[in-house]
Amino acid sequence: MGADKAVLINTEDDLEEGDAFTTAKILEAYFEGKEADLILGGNVAIDEASGQVGPRLAEYLGIPYVTTITDLKIEGENVTIEKDVEGVVEIVETSLPLLVTCQQGLNEPRYPSLPGIMKAKKKPLEELEIDDLDLDEDDVAAKTKTIDIFLPPEKEAGRVLEGDASEQVQELVSILKNDEKVL
Amino acid sequence: MSNKVLVIGESRDGELRNVSFEAIAAAKKINADEIVGVVLGAGDLEAQGEEMIKYGADRVVTVAHDNLTTYTSEGYGQAALAVINDESPDGIVMGHTSIGKDLTPKLASKLGSGLVSDVVEIDVDDDKAVFTRPIYSGKAFEKKIVTDGIAFFTIRPNNIAALERDDSRSGDVTSKEVDVTDIRTIIKDVVRKASEGVDLSEANIIVAGGRGVKSKEGFDSLYELADVLGAAVGASRGACDAEYCDYSLQIGQTGKVVTPDLYIAVGISGAIQHLAGMSNSKVIVAINKDSESNIFNVADYGLVGDLFEIVPMLTEEIKRLKKSAL
Known part of the structure; x- marks a missing residue:
């Protein structure tokens, strides 16, 4: 995709469970002393979708952050951002160093090209454990705990209304008004 | 055991959003015996404070400052933190909105607390708040508790019904001075894209x-x-x-x-x-x-x-x- 190097921080052997705090704390240790100008993250993860890691990390590193951005322009130290706020676009001016979380619409991800895939094999991929970051389990112990995971109750099959369009519409309005009471 | 819960309100065009009232109801659900509303903004915030009381808050603290005219994580962060430090609450609730999502991880980090985002249901089990939230894009749900720090959570709008507005309720609305400075992210312009109308x-x-x-x-x-x-x-x-x-x-x-x-x-x-x-x-x-x-x-x-x-x-x-x- 275009990265010059990658790092995998493997917590499999050390941590049974973690939360957004855990992840942000580990990333803080990794970024310490690296003086990154710009950190790009996702808006929310597809599984937990808590959206906490980005802002928490920025807070630990003492740098400003802007979430859910849809445009980013950097000129020297100055940064202009478009941020999506529930149907409103805010034009934000700030400066580096900075952390942003990306919202859909920022860029169209490229497809990995065949030469790119070949080159990637030669790029460095570093693997670290939390020991390597001078952390132990207690430093990153989760501050929340999941005590149960369950599936939502199976939804009963809906009702397809019968008749021509006009009959369907009349029945629907009657149901919404009298049975569901949502009108 | 006393249980003081802070509800951070959120307004749009000078009026509190409904999710702020739902957050008050959420504070009740975790058995708050004192609910303190917080209103941040610029200008006269008294009326918004009164609204929070009518919807169930016991008292309200407002912080008004020119640097709070539009939301920035730094500005609102400083103001909210000043109130939190004054009050030392046992819990904090806010709506899981653009602002709530942006602000609460910052506050949780400052406070060294866990945070449960996007809660749709609340139970109390043995004095401990248990939060239900969707995972895997709503295909499953998890129940979560905070194990370190205060009961800090955000609620998804439209899931926890607000309490009935009660005009007879009264309570103190006090204003607090906070010097909001050193904002590194500045909102230059706001472009409305969606048509005016229902949120x-x-x-x-x-x-x-x-x-x-x-x-x-x-x-x-x-x-x-x-x-x-x-x-x-x-x-x-x-x-x-x-x-x-x-x-x-x-x-x-x-x-x-x-x-x-x-x-x-x-x-x-x-x-x-x-x-x-x-x-x-x-x-x-x-x-x-x-x-x-x-x-x-x-x-x-x-x-x-x-x-x-x-x-x-x-x-x-x-x-x-x-x-x-x-």
């Missing part, structure tokens, strides 16, 4: 269109239906990608997550990413010409037919109903 994330009724609506003009009939229903208009990603409407209307995994009382899906096939944003709506109606569409698997009521015929008919029928009710 999508808090709407009770939503009319949403998909690719089946076929054009920008096709959405006009959805707006007419929404208008008679007092509803907001939303869209699937397909409709946004095809430029029938703005991305600000997108409902789904990467767009907004909504839980209205009534969701009318028009010409939407029901891709899993779209369902993630609306499948928890209370009543779902699907209008689609293809009876095999996935949307019919989540719909409570399905109308199979031509949307360009059905939608205007539905608009007329509801108009008639509203008129007869007068």
Whole structure:
């Protein structure tokens, strides 16, 4: 995709469970002393979708952050951002160093090209454990705990209304008004 | 044991959003014996403070400062933290909105506390608040507790009913001076893209269109239906990608997550990413010409037919109903 190097921080052997705090704390240790100008993250993860890691990390590193951005322009130290706020676009001016979380619409991800895939094999991929970051389990112990995971109750099959369009519409309005009471 | 819970309000155009009142109800659910509302902004915030009291807060602290005119994480962070340090609460609640999502991780980090985001249901088990939240885009749920720090959580709009407004309630609204300085992110301009009207994330009724609506003009009939229903208009990603409407209307995994009382899906096939944003709506109606569409698997009521015929008919029928009710 275009990265010059990658790092995998493997917590499999050390941590049974973690939360957004855990992840942000580990990333803080990794970024310490690296003086990154710009950190790009996702808006929310597809599984937990808590959206906490980005802002928490920025807070630990003492740098400003802007979430859910849809445009980013950097000129020297100055940064202009478009941020999506529930149907409103805010034009934000700030400066580096900075952390942003990306919202859909920022860029169209490229497809990995065949030469790119070949080159990637030669790029460095570093693997670290939390020991390597001078952390132990207690430093990153989760501050929340999941005590149960369950599936939502199976939804009963809906009702397809019968008749021509006009009959369907009349029945629907009657149901919404009298049975569901949502009108 | 006393249990003081702070509710951080959020306003838009000088009025508190409904989710702030829902947050007060959420504080009640974790057995708060004192609920302290917090209003941050610029100018006179007294009236907003009074509103929070009418909806169940016991007292309110306001912080007004020119640097709080528009939300920035740094400005609101400083102001909220000053109040939190004064009050030392046992819990904090806020809406899971753009601002709530942006601000609460910062506060939780400062406080060294856990934070449970996007809560849809609350139980109390043995004096401990248990929060239910959707995971995997709403395909499953988890129950979570905070194990370190205070009971800090954000609630998804439209899931926890606000308490009845009670005009007889009274309480102190005090203002606190906070010097809000050193803002590194400045909001230069605000561009409104969505049409004025009902707020999508808090709407009770939503009319949403998909690719089946076929054009920008096709959405006009959805707006007419929404208008008679007092509803907001939303869209699937397909409709946004095809430029029938703005991305600000997108409902789904990467767009907004909504839980209205009534969701009318028009010409939407029901891709899993779209369902993630609306499948928890209370009543779902699907209008689609293809009876095999996935949307019919989540719909409570399905109308199979031509949307360009059905939608205007539905608009007329509801108009008639509203008129007869007068």
